[in-house]
Amino acid sequence: MNGLTFCFVISDIDFESGKTLKPSIRNDRCYKFGKASGFTNGTLIITEQLSVIKDVLDFQGYHCVLWNQIKVQPSGQLFATNGDSGAPVFVKDGDGQLACVGIIVGGTTDGMVYVTPVTRILQEFGISQLKTFIPNIADLAKDIHSIKRTLEQLSYTVQAHMSNT
Secondary structure (H helix, E strand, O other), X not given: OOOOOXXXXXXXXXXXXXXXXXXXXXXXEEEEEEOOOEEEEEEEOOOOOOOEEEEEEEEOOEEEEEEEEEEEEEOOOOOOOOOOOOOEEEEEOOOOOEEEXXXXXXEOOOOOEEEEEHHHHHHHHOOOOOOOOOOOHHHHHHHHHHHXXXXXXXXXXXXXXXXXX
């Protein structure tokens, strides 16, 4: 493989725009495709701060305070499991297109999942959106032209070699 691609299509669920959103009351149904648990959906827990919360977790005798995280409740099955950390979480925007709202950072034994808002991550890196996976027709045309030119040169070389033998 010549690089990592990130584009998936599952029935009517696809993400290729690179669009991001802050969570809101209008888009509480969320989706993710994790390495360990695959495609799942859940519900953003909406609060007055639009689901960005402070929570205190007790873990093996330690207190862990989570600030400004999105909380996701599973819908039927677990939303995420060990090995899904780092998986992007999506909601549908007003046009029905997927937009990333965050990245999974952990969860609790009762299935609650915590997600770091992606807009804050991008802000820290000075980036406005995620990578777009919609193909650029001009770039594709250049690539095709380059491949044709290479094939023509290869064909010429093979023909010259064959006539010399």
